[in-house]
Amino acid sequence: MYIYDDLDRTLVNERVAEFRDQVARRLSGELTEDEFRPLRLMNGVYLQLHAYMLRTAIPYGTLSSAQMHMLAHVARRYDRGYGHFTTRQNIQYHWIKLEELPDAMADFASVGMHGMQTSGNCVRNITTDQWAGVAPDEIEDPRVWAELVRQHVTLHPEFSFLPRKFKIAVGTSGHDRAALAIHDLALRLHRNGAGEIGFEVMVGGGLGRTPFLAKTIKPFLHKRDVLSYVEAILRTYNEFGRRDNIYKARIKILVHELGAEAFAREVEAEWQNVKDGALALDPAAFADVASRFVYPAYERLGDDPPAVGEARRADHCFDAWMDNSVTNHKVPGYAIVTLSLKPEGGTPGDATAEQMDAIADLADRYSFGEIRVGHEQNLVLPHVAQRDLPELWRALDAIGVATPNIGLISDIISCPGLDYCSLANTRSIPIAREITRRFRDHDLARDLGRLHINISGCINACGHHHVGHIGILGVEKNGEEFYQITLGGKADEGAKLGALIGPAVPYAQVADVVEDIAAAYVELRARPDELFIDTVKRTGIEPFRERVYATR
Amino acid sequence: MTSPLQQKIKIAGPVVVTANRVADGAVVYWRADGGWTTALGGAAVTTSAETARELVQAAISDGLRAVDPYVAPVKLTRDGEVRPGNLRELIRFSGPTIDLPVTFGI
Numbered sequence: 001m002y003i004y005d006d007l008d009r010t011l012v013n014e015r016v017a018e019f020r021d022q023v024a025r026r027l028s029g030e031l032t033e034d035e036f037r038p039l040r041l042m043n044g045v046y047l048q049l050h051a052y053m054l055r056t057a058i059p060y061g062t063l064s065s066a067q068m069h070m071l072a073h074v075a076r077r078y079d080r081g082y083g084h085f086t087t088r089q090n091i092q093y094h095w096i097k098l099e100e101l102p103d104a105m106a107d108f109a110s111v112g113m114h115g116m117q118t119s120g121n122c123v124r125n126i127t128t129d130q131w132a133g134v135a136p137d138e139i140e141d142p143r144v145w146a147e148l149v150r151q152h153v154t155l156h157p158e159f160s161f162l163p164r165k166f167k168i169a170v171g172t173s174g175h176d177r178a179a180l181a182i183h184d185l186a187l188r189l190h191r192n193g194a195g196e197i198g199f200e201v202m203v204g205g206g207l208g209r210t211p212f213l214a215k216t217i218k219p220f221l222h223k224r225d226v227l228s229y230v231e232a233i234l235r236t237y238n239e240f241g242r243r244d245n246i247y248k249a250r251i252k253i254l255v256h257e258l259g260a261e262a263f264a265r266e267v268e269a270e271w272q273n274v275k276d277g278a279l280a281l282d283p284a285a286f287a288d289v290a291s292r293f294v295y296p297a298y299e300r301l302g303d304d305p306p307a308v309g310e311a312r313r314a315d316h317c318f319d320a321w322m323d324n325s326v327t328n329h330k331v332p333g334y335a336i337v338t339l340s341l342k343p344e345g346g347t348p349g350d351a352t353a354e355q356m357d358a359i360a361d362l363a364d365r366y367s368f369g370e371i372r373v374g375h376e377q378n379l380v381l382p383h384v385a386q387r388d389l390p391e392l393w394r395a396l397d398a399i400g401v402a403t404p405n406i407g408l409i410s411d412i413i414s415c416p417g418l419d420y421c422s423l424a425n426t427r428s429i430p431i432a433r434e435i436t437r438r439f440r441d442h443d444l445a446r447d448l449g450r451l452h453i454n455i456s457g458c459i460n461a462c463g464h465h466h467v468g469h470i471g472i473l474g475v476e477k478n479g480e481e482f483y484q485i486t487l488g489g490k491a492d493e494g495a496k497l498g499a500l501i502g503p504a505v506p507y508a509q510v511a512d513v514v515e516d517i518a519a520a521y522v523e524l525r526a527r528p529d530e531l532f533i534d535t536v537k538r539t540g541i542e543p544f545r546e547r548v549y550a551t552r
Numbered sequence: 553m554t555s556p557l558q559q560k561i562k563i564a565g566p567v568v569v570t571a572n573r574v575a576d577g578a579v580v581y582w583r584a585d586g587g588w589t590t591a592l593g594g595a596a597v598t599t600s601a602e603t604a605r606e607l608v609q610a611a612i613s614d615g616l617r618a619v620d621p622y623v624a625p626v627k628l629t630r631d632g633e634v635r636p637g638n639l640r641e642l643i644r645f646s647g648p649t650i651d652l653p654v655t656f657g658i
Contacts, residue, residue: 027575029616047619049644051577082653097576350653418640419648429650479638 001064001370002147003292004112011155012109015116019043020102027099042122042160044115045101048422054096055118056108060128060146060170061089061373065360068371070111072356078104083356085341085349087413087464088167089127089373090118094420116154121162123153123234127169129177130374133295134382136330137174140189140197144290145226146170149187151289152227152279159234163241164249166234167206179375181205181213181495182467184251185233192220199226203233203263204255205495207461212252213495217264225271228279232271240266296368296383301333303386311390317404318393320442324404326389335386337367339379339401340411344440347429348414349377351401358399366392376413376452378406408445409453409518410436413464417457417474418481424457426474426481426507431455434511439518448518451532454489467491469533470517471498472510481507487517487544488536501545505552513548520547561601561608565637566626568595569607570644571618579644580618582611588618592634592645597626 019039026036040046044055056071063071071091075083078100079093086092096104108114117124126146133141149168153159159166166185171178173190180186186202199221205214221229240258242248255263312319327336339359341349351359363371363381366388372380379401384392396402405411412435415421417428432455439445454468458475465471471486482504489498505513524543525535536544569582573590580588581595588611589595598604604623611621625637636642643649 032615033574033619047572047577049640050579050647051572080652099575347650347653352653418643419650427649429648433650481639 001062001294002059002143003294005292008112009109012112012114012116015043015114016102016105016109019105023098023102038120040098041119042116043105044118045096045098046119046422048094048420049418050420051095052098052101053420054093054101054104054115055086056091056093056113056115057118057125058089058091058113058373059150060126060132060143061130061375062132062143063371063373064111065363065369065371067111067113068356068360068363070108070113072353072360074104074107075353075356077107081354082350082352084347084416085351085373085377085379087375087377087415087462088118088125089130089375090125091373092416094416119165120160121164121166122160123156123162123166123168126150127167127178127183127375129171130372130380131177131327131336131382132172132372133293134329134331134334134336135172135174135177136328138172138189138330139174139191140172141293142170142172142178142187142189144286144293145187145189145199147293148227148286148289149230152230153234158238162234162238163243164246164251166237166251168230176491176493176495177374179464179467179491179495180493182207182211182464182491183214185230186214187221187226187230190220196222198222201229201233204252204260206250206252207464207466208250209247209459209461210253210256211461211466211497212256213497215255215260217260217267224281225275227281228275228277229267229271231274231279232267235270236263236266296370298331298334298383299385301385301387303332305333305387308386308389317397318390320446321393321397321402321404322389324408324446325402325406329383331383333386335384335389337381337384337389337392337396338374338406339381339396340403340405341378341401342405342411342436343400343403344410344436345433346400346436348412348432351379355399355401358395359401362392362395376411378411404442405436405445407450407452408439409448409451409514410439410445412436412453412455413468414455415457415462417455417463421457421462423460424474425476426457426483428455428457428463428472428474431472431474431483431507431510435514438511438515447528448521449529449531451518452490453514464491465489466497467495468498469536470514475504477504483507483510485510485513485517485548487541488533490533499541501541502549505548509552516548517544520544561604561623563599563601563604563623563625566597566599566628566634567604567623567637568592568597568626568634569604569611569621570595570624570641571611571621574617574619577619582607582621586610586614588614592626592636595626595634597628597634
């Protein structure tokens with residue numbers, strides 16, 4: 001966990017007092033909506049279809065149990081008893097009242113949480129691998145770097161009015177669990193040929209109406225230069241990014257129109273002005289940030305305790321969950337446990353206040369009080385002793401977060417869609433729910449193997465549909481909901497945008513189409529362990545297209 | 553963003569003026585006698601673009617109580633009941649089409 005200092009606490013508390021005054025002035029009529037809108041957006045407050053929506057930052061997806069209890073408290077006290085975990089590792093509340101928002105924010109501030117930079121044309125919440133610090137394949141904890149960059153860009157006056165929002169992710173070598181390629185700026189920790197650890201710098205990724213994968217503009221950046229190089233990128237974007245057309249304002253358009261090489265040259269030129277100045281990394285300052293990440297005092301334990309093996313043999317449900325939701329930890333005797341927020345018939349990413357409180361208690365008991373949020377809209381207990389897994393599983397199952405579907409067809413990423421969102425054209429959640437019902441048979445889902453479905457209710461692509469193995473995009477046609485289907489997208493280290501398989505299908509047929517695609521895959525795969533995404537790559541989309549449209 | 557007053561209002565049937573209440577974001581409708589109501593049945597309904605524009609103008613003048621008024625389609629049933637005219641307005645009127653998360657019995 002990162003431990004906040006007085007500066008962090010003062011900053012957050014001052015923002016609450018400032019926002020309380022702004023809300024009072026709006027309610028009294030002293031501020032018009034045009035004046036108030038940018039102020040509320042700077043605190044993550046949107047106006048949705050039915051109510052205000054509050055988005056609260058969860059930096060790099062790391063939560064303490066006390067913070068999770070606070071998420072539950074806000075859900076219960078100010079909302080309708082639940083919250084929605086998002087693809088930026090944040091949480092959203094969909095029924096907040098403006099007149100109560102300052103109190104909710106004050107409650108959040110008591111545990112160091114806030115909504116700053118969860119909206120607006122600034123650097124948004126910095127995301128990373130939800131297994132950061134515990135994954136066996138990482139070379140270094142990327143959260144320390146995410147925190148360093150977060151501190152630099154928080155309320156940075158030069159970067160508070162960028163041409164458009166700016167999303168940063170920090171990842172590490174090995175398997176990419178942070179969807180680096182779809183970020184405006186991605187920093188990937190890796191070793192160069194000399195064995196030094198530094199960053200690959202990628203820019204210009206993003207989805208929305210014009211999707212692009214990020215391009216590498218610097219294969220290796222020394223650690224000392226990370227802040228100055230990020231500064232140079234943001235300055236270059238701030239200077240050249242378009243402000244005349246909101247649809248062309250993201251850095252991806254600038255990088256595309258200028259070309260990655262030309263953009264890199266501009267960045268390098270700007271970098272020369274700042275690289276050896278105050279932004280060159282001060283080892284003492286870095287050490288201070290790093291020292292405030294406190295790691296658990298792990299016990300010396302052995303892997304694979306016999307009691308767990310016995311429990312697996314005794315209960316096939318526990319055994320299935322172990323196979324699906326429990327992952328190797330870098331410390332012997334421990335495990336990483338993913339909690340599914342994708343129950344059959346449920347809304348992806350939603351958790352009730354009761355679940356949040358229970359998860360916080362379980363984190364205290366089994367995970368050194370720490371919880372993570374993943375961009376796939378699930379939660380993680382990152383430090384579980386393997387001997388505790390049977391008991392933990394029973395507790396998680398009792399609160400409905402032990403569905404063994406992590407990474408499977410019913411582990412769907414979905415935006416809130418037209419059920420909540422004022423930008424959406426179509427609904428996403430009912431589509432996701434119906435698909436989870438169609439694939440409720442875990443044996444069937446397991447047989448299909450790793451298969452990611454991503455759903456967006458409009459072209460803004462909050463559900464990351466372009467990079468779903470199966471992507472579903474809602475479009476409105478003459479007042480009716482239709483859905484375009486793409487295949488072959490992926491968001492990992494081999495990121496790829498999906499290909500459209502044909503005309504959009506009506507709302508009522510989407511789950512049928514997914515079943516057709518799954519059936520076609522089973523027939524087409526070269527062998528039982530060929531993954532869906534590999535079959536699509538091998539065969540192309542044509543056989544799937546034929547299957548889907550043969551009877552439509 | 554173009555001001556609603558500058559937007560051309562094209563209507564193909566009955567419409568109302570709707571917005572969200574400032575204090576809590578609740579969906580509200582502009583009444584014929586001025587002011588807002590949460591009851592769609594109490595909204596001023598018109599089939600005239602000119603009247604719709606006047607209603608929007610009046611609603612905008614009350615920026616203290618509601619945010620971003622706009623013209624929304626409605627349907628009139630045989631017995632005169634006012635119903636939302638499209639899916640978006642139906643969801644605004646009656647809430648999400650899915651049940652909200654339930655407590656898992658703990």
